[in-house]
Amino acid sequence: MSVPETSIGSYAFALCSLLVITFLVLILLRYFLPLRTTPAYLLVPVFLAIALPISIILLVPIDLASTSSTSDEGSRGICLPDRVMLVAWRSAYWLTFVLTWFILPLLGEYTDSGYRIPKDRILYSLKQNGRYQLTVLSCGIVGLTYVFLQNGFKGTSVQGLIMALAYCWALVQAIYLMGHGLVAVPRKLVRNANNEGRLKRIQIQAPKLHEKLQDAITELNEVEGVLTQLSKRKNGVSRDHQEWIEDLVITSSISDSGPEPTRSLPNHAVPAVITDRYLAELGRKLRRARHKRVRFISEWDGLLQQATEVGKIVDSAGSKQLFFGKPSPDALWLSRFSLLHPYTRYLLYSRVIPSIKLVSGFFFSLASVCIVWSELIKFSAPQLSIISLTVVHHANSDSGKIGFAGQVIAALWIFYMCATALASFNDIKIWGNRALVKRNTYGESACWYSGQVAKLTVPLSYNFVTFLPSDIYQKTTFYHFLGRLIVLTPLGKGFDYFFPIFILIPVCATLFNFYGRIQKLSGFGIYEDDEEEDPSGYGTTWREGRDLLERELSGRGTDGLSTPLDGASSPVPPHQRGGTSTGNQRNLRAPALYVPPAQRTPLPERQGPRPSTAAQAAEEEDDEGAFTGFAHRVRNTFENVETPDWVADLGKRPKWMGGTDGNQESSGRAEAGRGLGRWFGGRPSDGRVRL
Numbered sequence: 001m002s003v004p005e006t007s008i009g010s011y012a013f014a015l016c017s018l019l020v021i022t023f024l025v026l027i028l029l030r031y032f033l034p035l036r037t038t039p040a041y042l043l044v045p046v047f048l049a050i051a052l053p054i055s056i057i058l059l060v061p062i063d064l065a066s067t068s069s070t071s072d073e074g075s076r077g078i079c080l081p082d083r084v085m086l087v088a089w090r091s092a093y094w095l096t097f098v099l100t101w102f103i104l105p106l107l108g109e110y111t112d113s114g115y116r117i118p119k120d121r122i123l124y125s126l127k128q129n130g131r132y133q134l135t136v137l138s139c140g141i142v143g144l145t146y147v148f149l150q151n152g153f154k155g156t157s158v159q160g161l162i163m164a165l166a167y168c169w170a171l172v173q174a175i176y177l178m179g180h181g182l183v184a185v186p187r188k189l190v191r192n193a194n195n196e197g198r199l200k201r202i203q204i205q206a207p208k209l210h211e212k213l214q215d216a217i218t219e220l221n222e223v224e225g226v227l228t229q230l231s232k233r234k235n236g237v238s239r240d241h242q243e244w245i246e247d248l249v250i251t252s253s254i255s256d257s258g259p260e261p262t263r264s265l266p267n268h269a270v271p272a273v274i275t276d277r278y279l280a281e282l283g284r285k286l287r288r289a290r291h292k293r294v295r296f297i298s299e300w301d302g303l304l305q306q307a308t309e310v311g312k313i314v315d316s317a318g319s320k321q322l323f324f325g326k327p328s329p330d331a332l333w334l335s336r337f338s339l340l341h342p343y344t345r346y347l348l349y350s351r352v353i354p355s356i357k358l359v360s361g362f363f364f365s366l367a368s369v370c371i372v373w374s375e376l377i378k379f380s381a382p383q384l385s386i387i388s389l390t391v392v393h394h395a396n397s398d399s400g401k402i403g404f405a406g407q408v409i410a411a412l413w414i415f416y417m418c419a420t421a422l423a424s425f426n427d428i429k430i431w432g433n434r435a436l437v438k439r440n441t442y443g444e445s446a447c448w449y450s451g452q453v454a455k456l457t458v459p460l461s462y463n464f465v466t467f468l469p470s471d472i473y474q475k476t477t478f479y480h481f482l483g484r485l486i487v488l489t490p491l492g493k494g495f496d497y498f499f500p501i502f503i504l505i506p507v508c509a510t511l512f513n514f515y516g517r518i519q520k521l522s523g524f525g526i527y528e529d530d531e532e533e534d535p536s537g538y539g540t541t542w543r544e545g546r547d548l549l550e551r552e553l554s555g556r557g558t559d560g561l562s563t564p565l566d567g568a569s570s571p572v573p574p575h576q577r578g579g580t581s582t583g584n585q586r587n588l589r590a591p592a593l594y595v596p597p598a599q600r601t602p603l604p605e606r607q608g609p610r611p612s613t614a615a616q617a618a619e620e621e622d623d624e625g626a627f628t629g630f631a632h633r634v635r636n637t638f639e640n641v642e643t644p645d646w647v648a649d650l651g652k653r654p655k656w657m658g659g660t661d662g663n664q665e666s667s668g669r670a671e672a673g674r675g676l677g678r679w680f681g682g683r684p685s686d687g688r689v690r691l
Contacts, residue, residue: 010062010078017058025051032441042443045107049099049450052092053457057414059088060461060478061407064391064468067475068401077404085477093482096454097166101136104451105129111443114283115276116244124280140165146489160485164492167482171459171499174421177428178460179506181420182368184427189361193354199310202303203545209303210548213296220289224252227286229270237274244279252286288433291442295435307549313349322346367416372507374467375500387413387467401472410464417460422453462486463500 025047029035035043063085065077080088109125143161192198227248234245271278309324316322321342340348370386377384391406391413402410425431434445462482465473473479487493509515 010080013078014062014080018055021051021054021058025054031438032436033446034439038443042107042111042446045099045103046446046450048095049104049454052096052099053418053453056092056096056457056461057411057418059085059092060414060465061402061410063089063476063478064410064465064472065402065404065407067477068472077402077407082477086481089477089481093458096458097163100451100455101166104447104454105132108444108447108451111447112284112288114280114285114287116247120276120280136165146491157488160488163482163485164488167459167462167486168492168495168499170455171463171496174456174459174463175500175503176506177421177424177456178371178417179503180428180510181422181424182371182503183507183510185420185423186361186365186368189357189364193358193361195310195313195350195354199307199314200542202307202310203542203549206303206307206545206548209296209300213293213300216289216293216296220286220293223282223286223289226269226282227252230274230282233270233274241274241276241279244283248279248283248286251283252290288442291437291440292433294440295433295437295442298437298440299435304549304552308553313346316346316350320346322349364416368420371413371417372503375463375503378467378500379497382467382469385467387464388469391468392472414461414464417464418457421456421460425449425452458482466496 026035028050029043029047033043033046062078062080066079066082066085106125106129109128110121113121113124115121115124140161143165144158148157191201227245231245231249234242237245312324313322322345323342324345374385374387382388391410392401393403393406431448434442434448436445436449462478465476465478465483474483486496
């Protein structure tokens with residue numbers, strides 16, 4: 001049987017899409033992971049956990065068009081047979097399910113384990129994940145009892161329960177993260193459109209990040225101090241433990257630089273009996289502390305880079321000429337070519353890019369409003385869903401309702417929903433020490449982040465499908481494979497329709513800054529906003545961050561961020577340098593430590609235009625509150641009053657008592673060593689004591 005021409009084009013499009021997705025995922029992995037040194041058992045699952053969710057974003061529009069395609073050849077979308085769609089959904093869903101709930105959690109603990117032998121690492125991983133899996137199994141037994149009582153003993157009951165529980169748990173997390181991101185992403189774009197405000201937020205963020213960096217360095221020094229004491233006692237342990245300790249010393253910076261002389265630890269830091277469990281925990285702490293330091297050094301360098309670039313953009317407002325200096329060797333290849341005139345570059349960074357950010361912020365704000373509106377009315381009035389109106393272009397057609405344009409718009413909607421949910425991971429600080437670092441992401445963090453991508457994509461995709469009319473999405477293969485099992489019981493059907501309404505909670509919490517108010521009342525916060533500043537004036541302020549950044553940039557020079565460091569300054573031990581795993585570490589500089597004012601030596605002034613005193617005074621006056629400004633003005637009024645001459649003469653001695661002329665002697669109040677001040681313990685200015 002000959003294949004229609006449209007089917008051949010659809011197959012070609014699907015194949016090209018898979019190739020493009022593979023290429024993009026490899027580029028993404030290369031940015032965060034060293035591909036050459038990352039083991040295959042870690043790289044392949046992480047690759048699949050990212051590539052499969054991206055393919056689902058394209059699979060949903062194809063499924064919609066395959067069951068609701070138009071009869072017009074010109075507007076017909078990408079369509080595939082039902083059998084192909086079923087195989088694609090089964091493969092994508094169950095691979096994603098197994099990666100999310102079994103492979104990636106076990107692999108993350110296996111990577112984080114401090115044991116040397118693979119068998120011990122596997123047992124440790126099974127033990128750490130066993131508690132969580134037992135909890136999930138207990139909930140599954142309760143749910144299975146409810147399903148059996150509701151629908152009887154059927155073969156599809158167990159499968160439906162597993163899929164429904166996984167969907168509901170992931171939907172709870174997805175709705176919360178997406179609700180936060182729908183507000184945070186557009187607001188961040190609008191805020192960053194103002195370069196002055198962006199520079200101030202960077203200055204507010206600098207002291208917090210610098211403090212975290214110092215804590216990370218201190219933590220690593222403490223762990224290496226314990227390892228130093230342990231290496232001195234390695235002759236009194238078994239041969240296996242001696243080799244283990246030597247391996248730990250090699251992986252640290254002790255073997256090259258030696259322990260720091262200031263590192264002092266109590267004698268009981270090392271136990272009397274060395275066991276496998278103790279060495280494994282010590283190796284785990286050492287690996288985490290090293291990656292933590294690399295993480296914050298990378299973030300600190302990035303913050304300094306932003307501060308330098310934004311500062312130059314702000315300073316170029318007077319000269320209309322913008323120079324960024326020599327680009328960093330690790331910068332993107334596009335950034336290494338300077339094809340713009342300084343004036344053209346000034347217009348681009350001061351006018352064009354802020355305007356694009358502002359327009360994009362308002363556009364994404366409208367998209368967020370449409371998503372929230374569709375979540376609220378999809379059960380009561382689905383025909384009023386704005387998302388449905390943008391996807392379904394042929395609502396009155398009997399032969400089909402979704403064409404190629406509807407497929408493209410549907411894919412963009414799903415991508416935006418997933419992007420806002422994933423963007424919230426950087427704002428909500430409840431994920432421990434996990435972070436994505438350029439070319440140095442920790443293996444456990446890579447497994448965890450890829451697992452979250454795989455976990456959130458399926459519920460968000462099905463949640464998007466429910467925005468459409470029921471006569472459209474109930475015909476899809478996605479609904480027959482997953483949706484009918486979710487609504488198998490009345491409880492599952494009600495949860496699927498009514499729970500997304502709770503998206504208003506994270507939306508309102510982010511929009512009205514409930515996180516900041518809760519943090520001020522309880523002292524505990526999960527959301528860090530760079531805009532926040534301590535209103536009392538005694539905490540982290542933008543002035544403190546400005547001084548800190550100026551000290552750091554003055555120590556490096558005005559163009560220090562673009563100058564690569566030598567090997568001695570790299571935070572990664574020398575034995576780990578080289579290759580793609582640490583190739584970027586020459587760009588990770590140690591921070592400038594804070595020196596108290598009494599011990600601080602004057603630093604060279606930063607080159608470039610400096611704001612005048614009047615400008616600084618006006619800037620500080622704008623930053624302070626109304627009551628603080630009024631108090632400062634009252635205090636200045638009394639301090640600047642000139643002392644009358646007759647008051648100043650009260651402290652002078654007559655000439656017959658050894659006094660001098662008024663031009664040669666200051667008032668008694670101003671100088672304690674002359675006049676009446678001497679009677680109350682004052683001394684002459686030259687330091688002599690009169691008997």
